[in-house]
Amino acid sequence: MDCASGCFFMLKDQAHRLKFFSTALRRRRWFLPLSLLLGLAAWQLLAWSGWQPAYILPSPGSVAVRFFQALMDGSLLRHTAATLEEVLLGLVAGSLLATFTGYLIARSPALERLLSPYLVASQAVPIVAIAPLLVIWFGPGLISKVVICALIVFFPVLVNTVVGLRAVPQNLRDLMRSLHATRLQTLRHLEIPAAMPVFLGGLRIGATLSVIGAVVGELIGADRGLGFLVSVARGQYDTPLVYATVLTLVALALCLYGLVLLAERRLLAWQRQPEHKG
Numbered sequence: 001m002d003c004a005s006g007c008f009f010m011l012k013d014q015a016h017r018l019k020f021f022s023t024a025l026r027r028r029r030w031f032l033p034l035s036l037l038l039g040l041a042a043w044q045l046l047a048w049s050g051w052q053p054a055y056i057l058p059s060p061g062s063v064a065v066r067f068f069q070a071l072m073d074g075s076l077l078r079h080t081a082a083t084l085e086e087v088l089l090g091l092v093a094g095s096l097l098a099t100f101t102g103y104l105i106a107r108s109p110a111l112e113r114l115l116s117p118y119l120v121a122s123q124a125v126p127i128v129a130i131a132p133l134l135v136i137w138f139g140p141g142l143i144s145k146v147v148i149c150a151l152i153v154f155f156p157v158l159v160n161t162v163v164g165l166r167a168v169p170q171n172l173r174d175l176m177r178s179l180h181a182t183r184l185q186t187l188r189h190l191e192i193p194a195a196m197p198v199f200l201g202g203l204r205i206g207a208t209l210s211v212i213g214a215v216v217g218e219l220i221g222a223d224r225g226l227g228f229l230v231s232v233a234r235g236q237y238d239t240p241l242v243y244a245t246v247l248t249l250v251a252l253a254l255c256l257y258g259l260v261l262l263a264e265r266r267l268l269a270w271q272r273q274p275e276h277k278g
Contacts (some may be wrong), residue, residue: 066241089122094206208257
């Protein structure tokens with residue numbers, strides 16, 4: 001009876017703990033919408049207070065009205081599609097180049113010593129400073145924006161690729177050699193799975209930075225894109241449109257970040273699988 005009573009109280013305690021954690025989880029779901037509502041309320045109060053004139057700080061309502069106007073006339077969708085094209089192409093190009101270069105650097109310390117000064121120098125110069133040169137070299141069209149996005153994505157993905165590959169335990173490499181695995185088999189079955197978590201962390205950073213690269217290129221020289229729309233709206237003192245465009249950029253960056261997170265959950269699902277004891 002004592003043992004049964006003890007088991008009963010243990011199960012009851014576990015049930016209370018599960019109930020507490022489930023209640024806390026449900027409460028956390030309200031944090032984000034509550035935070036957004038508080039932010040909008042504070043924004044509306046500032047607009048009502050007259051702290052800044054309406055052409056500098058428009059109200060959330062006027063921004064929403066201007067957003068739907070731009071959405072209905074097709075201009076917002078057209079410029080969003082142009083920016084999204086630049087971002088996706090730049091993200092893919094920069095990630096592929098960074099992955100390939102990172103693999104070579106991780107395999108060759110001599111190549112790292114050779115390329116390190118150039119890689120560090122490329123990050124010491126802000127992308128805003130070299131973007132005008134890229135627009136001059138490649139023109140104000142799509143190519144210059146893709147190059148700018150690729151350059152801004154390149155370094156974080158490169159560093160994470162190198163760190164991930166070098167974090168592979170040496171005993172696992174020795175095991176692959178003892179099994180007479182080829183370099184391609186080692187890459188596929190050991191290095192890629194081991195480096196994938198760190199690589200995807202760099203890709204998350206690159207996904208958000210790519211939006212910045214596209215906007216920088218469009219602000220310098222373009223005839224389409226959300227950065228171009230911000231420049232036009234600013235020149236016309238259409239501040240609600242500037243706010244609406246900036247919020248669209250934020251939503252675009254969040255969507256890209258969420259897609260990388262979704263890919264990370266799919267690709268790293270094996271890490272969450274429970275181990276089966278024999």
